Amino acid sequence: MTSSLRLRAGLVSIALLAAFLGVWHLATRSTGTAATMSPEYAKLMGLTATQGKSAMPGPLDVGAKLWEHLKRPFYDNGPNDKGLGIQLAYSIARVGTGYLLAVLVAIPLGFLIGMSPLLSKALDPFIQVLKPISPLAWMPLALYTIKDSSISAIFVIFICSIWPMLLNTVFGVASVRKEWINVARTLEVGTVRRAFTVILPAAAPTILTGMRISIGIAWLVIVAAEMLVGGTGIGYFVWNEWNNLSITNVIIAILLIGIVGMLLDQILARFTRMVTFPE
């Protein structure tokens, strides 16, 4: 029953994709000769004017270009012409660094805040004010103080991914069931052992949910940040290809950003499943 449902859902997905590609192809194909002009002039005007071809690339153009990229993902022809693999690797490395730094800060800090009602109340106003700030608003300050565009981008990732993790850790730690804490107390389990054997496993699903939200936000923000700082990365690639007026490459980049974002989310989803316990 479930397998048949999955099979049917898969078929519908494929049908939808085919329909989308079909409509896309039909909407962007050449409509034949649109205007007659001398061959010299036609060469100058391009296919859009002579054959009524849309300025938007069709799925076949994108597919061909994508295949070209996939054949050579890691070439490096200087600052403005690097393979997509290299650009993605730069972005993933920035996200990974900023995100890991945020994990290292947010989880221990969240533990402390969650276990101490005093700290929780004292830090709450700061967190409430800092949380809604758009991460890109930090960029000028980061550039001014750090004086390095690449590290500034990492800082922006750090600052945007810290909040969901911090708040979820605080919430998860503070809402561990009283009875589990009481079990540890009646067994005279010390604070440190209690934190690792009761609070951490009990709060882990909530913490992992926060980490999953964070990685999503970090991946959203890196594209915008790299458009600003430039140099390398998939965000810079999108902006560079826009300046080259290569809509095909922009579409390919959009597709890859989506796929990488999905993979990052799936990895965190798998970790979440590993620590989730049935009650």
Added chain:
Amino acid sequence: MSDKFISIEAIAKRYPGAGGATTTVFENLWLSMARGEFACVIGHSGCGKTTVLNILAGLDAPSEGAVIVDGQAISGTSLDRAVIFQSHALLPWRTVLGNVAYAVSSKWRSWDRAKVKAHAQSFIDLVGLTGSEHKRPSELSGGMKQRVGIARALSITPKMMLMDEPFSALDALTRGTLQDEVRRICLETGQTAFMITHDVDEAIYLADKIFLMTNGPGAVLAEVVQNPLPRDRGRTDLHRHPLYYALRNHIIDFLVTRSKTFTAETPDHDPRNVPVVHIGKPGLTIASNGEEQRQTWIPGPSPGLTA
């Protein structure tokens, strides 16, 4: 007094209420138990039974007064006093064995893994869960979960067991089986046990002493009823004992009417010297260190009424 293994002395619990007023759940509560005794507390919700148990466990601190266990005033929780929680409170990410082993390794920190496992296993066997040690709590029935709770409490070989309505969430059949097990284990190991219950029959079957508490707020310990049934009582012929109904009726009368009216009707109630009620057996008094303790006698059924 040296024969008091547990002595609750003049404890009170107050909470700050609305508008600066304080709500007194109970005050000046005195209660004592001998070693190896099984005591049940009966009273309506809100009379502070659970608070008394939490104070005994060390999970809660009294606003006034002290609790003395084995000659020492308690402060905080202790591995000597094991708690069986109403909601079993198993750690859901650990297996049955993991839950019991957690308690064992908390008591004996230096034991190696194999020794902890063997010790935990022996208590899992004791409560009849052999074969389920690698299951998670979510895979167990309510009765099995509570068995794990009992195994966990027993595995640390405590001086006393504190049970907060341990069987109230179970069906009647499972409850009966677990009562049998708890009674057998407590008799075999000479365990001192303090149990809160709402179930009059449970109290009659298990307890040596039944504490009756009036309604809160301002609850008092009204009476200590000495269970007249023999120590080797069996579940099946319990109700045939000539004093069974006298005892049961006395407790139910208390719960239905006297728990509300007791404080008004007994203005001279001395919380330090709570009357010990013996059902239908005059002449068997509990000596209380020379102090003259007030004794109340409830007559058993006349021979003509006994079937």
